[in-house]
Amino acid sequence: MNSQVKALILFLIAFAAIFIYAQSPVGVTFAHQLLKKIDLEALTPPQPTDTTSIVVEEKVEPDSTSQRFLFVGDSMVEPMAYRFYDICKESGNTMYAVTWYGSTTMAWSGETLDYFMDEADPTYIIFCMGSNELASKNTKTMNENLTRIKQKVGDIPCFFIGPPNTKPDEGLNDEIAKVFGKRGYFDSRHIEMERRKDHLHPTMTGARIWMDQVAEWMMSDSCTHPVVLNVPDCKQSIKIDHIEVMQVKDKGRRLRKPKA
16 A cells, blocks of 8 residues: 555545534543534624615705805805805895905905904805915815814804816815815816806806806705705896905905895
8 A cells, every 4th residue: 555545544534533523512532631613603703683774864954044145265256146146136145245366265264254254244154265276285284274264154054165177186175075074065176167268267157057056056955054045047137236356465354235
């Protein structure tokens, strides 16, 4: 009998012994030691009894009460505010708008925001800025600025309209979403709109398309504080007299009230 056959026979004997031991209901004693069997089922972690449970968020009904909107930000605000004025007028709301040309999140994180909040006494605040910071890589500072803005607002309902950049930014939109949350941030990068020769600012027609989509979002569950709005079909109204326009050098210490 050669060595290979012997090895095969020993292997079969060992396999048979292990099989018999595995089927035995009692332990086996070897050299005065009880050989314990391992219960493999005991090592298997328990499986959850229900893996199909889904957390369903409670539906938020749009607020139908009359609002005093404060709409502030950079140069994008002015053309959008004309259209939003029409929407507010149709919906029984009041709008105060401040467009600060060349402004940034840092500019609006200071006392200027405090001033216009005191002047307008808003029930709802809309921010729209960031187009002047698309190339900035200093996301830490942007996050700090946005956080200060959010803290100034306190419990007043608000949301942030992101810039309509046509190419990837360096992290600004991500920081806005982090601070204001998924339902407090309107991503404008997907909006197809007519733009001016600078390929960034919308034309009046483009601003209307943009604002109408924002208004539709404001009435949905996608918005953190949805409101009831009536969007008119008519074309842009005449320019209103209570949009505050500031240059970067201005201090912003006035707000013309809407005519009665």
